[in-house]
Amino acid sequence: MKAFHQALASSVVLASAFMMTDVSAAEESQAALQAQAKISQAQAQATALAKVPHGEVKSSELEKEHGRLIWSFDIAQPTVKGVTEIQVDARTGKIVAMEKENAAKEAKELAAEKNEGAAEKSASK
Missing domain, CATH: 1.20.5 (Single alpha-helices involved in coiled-coils or other helix-helix interfaces)
Structure with missing residues (x-):
């Protein structure tokens, strides 16, 4: 016993x-x-917001994408539908991508991220 x-x-x-x-x-x-990261979130955010007049950050994330370390920001504007996604290189501080996203594209991206997170979690077990 x-x-x-x-x-x-x-x-x-x-x-x-x-x-x-x-x-x-x-x-x-x-x-x-x-x-x-050599660039802080605050520095990268200021860079991103400078590209979107009257923008407000809705979400931010530090991630590796296509082998590059980036700060990714979803920025909304009061009079514009959807968000602008801006990616700032976390090592150089330069904008590497800027894309307008509508609600459908955001939902698809969110679902893909959740699936990716679930797959990573399963793989680590």
């Missing part, structure tokens, strides 16, 4: 470690990206 309790306790500890690994791995990867 003692062996059973030890095995059970070990299983609980192991399961907890796996759950914490998923969370800390995501935090670590974001921390690793932050460490690689």
Whole structure:
């Protein structure tokens, strides 16, 4: 019976470690990206907002896309439908992409990101 309790306790500890690994791995990867960025989020945001008159940042993200570390901003304007996505190189501070997105394209992009996140989570298990 003692062996059973030890095995059970070990299983609980192991399961907890796996759950914490998923969370800390995501935090670590974001921390690793932050460490690689030479341009702060505030600097990149100021660059992006300069391109969109009266814009308001709706979302922002530091990510690697096509091998490039970028700050990505979705910026809305009060009198314009959709958002403008602006990507700023996190190493140089230069705008690398600027694209107008409508609601349908935003929803499709969000769904793709969720699917990608779920696939990464499954792969890490």
